[in-house]
Amino acid sequence: GIARVVEAFHSVGTQAKFNAEINAPDGNTILQMFGPWLFEAVTRKSPEYEDGISEAYGILCKIFCHLQPRNKFLPVHLSRFYACISNGLRTGHPQTLTSIVMNCANFFLMDLDGSRSLVFDFALAIKRILPTTEKIGFPFAIVPMEELRRGCFRLIGSILGAFNNLKNLSVKSFVFLEKSDYSEMIRKFYQTYGTPKSKRLSSEAPLLDAKEIQPTLQSLKPFVLDVLLSSHAIEQNSANIKLTHHLLVSFTLEEIHYCPGAISLILDAVKEKILSKCWTHDIQASAFDVLSQLSFFWEPVNTAVEVEAKEITEPPKT
Incomplete structure (x- = not known):
């Protein structure tokens, strides 16, 4: 599906089977191709679509957490992504929350324009996951609870340095x-x-x-x-x-x-x-x-x- 295509695009120039001189398509190009479907998928509300919703969130997170060597993400893509992630972290199903946390471990390290605006939303997500080691409500079969907690710890580590450097934000x-x-x-x-x-x-x-x-x-x-x-x-x-x-x-x-x-x-x-x-x-x-x-x-x-x-x-x- 789309996930495999995105993964293949991200692999261009990084694996021996690809010509190093070939430039991989940047995130804006990938979003032009698949963005409409992905953003539409994450806005679905029905529980019966939860598997597809969580997968769409995971693909979007992988796209925006992949280093852009040439061009920055367009503001229109960033604003739409931030709105979706904020909603998913605040009100999302545990499967959606798991998908976001596991695929956004290095999100704040990417230094995307406006990314710090989501610190509060990620804090709320961490608050839902870390108080207990029990797997109640979370899809343990997909991601072991210890790995999900580790993803939360990595998120905390990525924002610790900002508390004093950007303390008035x-x-x-x-x-x-x-x-x-x-x-x-x-x-x-x-x-x-x-x-x-x-x-x-x-x-x-x-x-x-x-x-x-x-x-x-x-x-x-x-x-x-x-x-x-x-x-x-x-x-x-x-x-x-x-x-x-x-x-x-x-x-x-x-x-x-x-x-x-x-x-x-x-x-x-x-x-x-x-x-x-x-x-x-x-x-x-x-x-x-x-x-x-x-x-x-x-x-x-x-x-x-x-x-x-x-x-x-x-x-x-x-």
């Missing part, structure tokens, strides 16, 4: 923290230790009327930390656990100068799992490597915790 809305083992502590740490701007945007937002504060990309920091810590606590796949370790270290590198107190939550979570002795030796080694890397940031973290302890023990000034 507006997003559609706040992603409020669900009640979890870490959510209240994360909110408290950002209120206590965060810089004035990160306090206002990432901690007070769930407590105030959302209309009064403009949500920005950095307002997703507490949500991402909560997702990573919660996933770290329940993850059973060894490769995914090591990936969460890498993401927790990456989060620390990005956040240490903005909210050093929140890093103490990461340290406590890793130490707690080590002491529980529920991990194999290779995962234990990965965890100790995390502690070794985070030890370089002990001074700012310890200073932040000491300041909070002093504020608690000292009587308020009158």
Whole structure:
């Protein structure tokens, strides 16, 4: 079908059987050929078409996540794709959601014009998948749950660096923290230790009327930390656990100068799992490597915790 044709086009010039001098058709050309059918397919609503809808989403994601060596995607194609992906991530069937996540792992790395506008929508999708390791509602026969979760972790990794570099970029809305083992502590740490701007945007937002504060990309920091810590606590796949370790270290590198107190939550979570002795030796080694890397940031973290302890023990000034 169309999927095989698109795959063949993407293979031109990359495999030995093709002449290296032959230029592969770019994404705009492929969309001119198949776009009308694909975009029409993803707008279908009937459950009986779900297999075709999810496949159409997967093909579109592969097209837009394939590097364009010559010409950028036309704005008309990008806007239509973004609208479809936003709708699929928010309201799509689990099979559709699975298809999008598995085929968009490097979406934000492509640096497409306007791609950051979908960060909020992908956050909502991640919120649907990662809180549990159960496969309830998701097509396990098509994609194993551990691979689907790994796709979510890869998406998180691709946007971590944008939180501070593009921190004032507006997003559609706040992603409020669900009640979890870490959510209240994360909110408290950002209120206590965060810089004035990160306090206002990432901690007070769930407590105030959302209309009064403009949500920005950095307002997703507490949500991402909560997702990573919660996933770290329940993850059973060894490769995914090591990936969460890498993401927790990456989060620390990005956040240490903005909210050093929140890093103490990461340290406590890793130490707690080590002491529980529920991990194999290779995962234990990965965890100790995390502690070794985070030890370089002990001074700012310890200073932040000491300041909070002093504020608690000292009587308020009158």
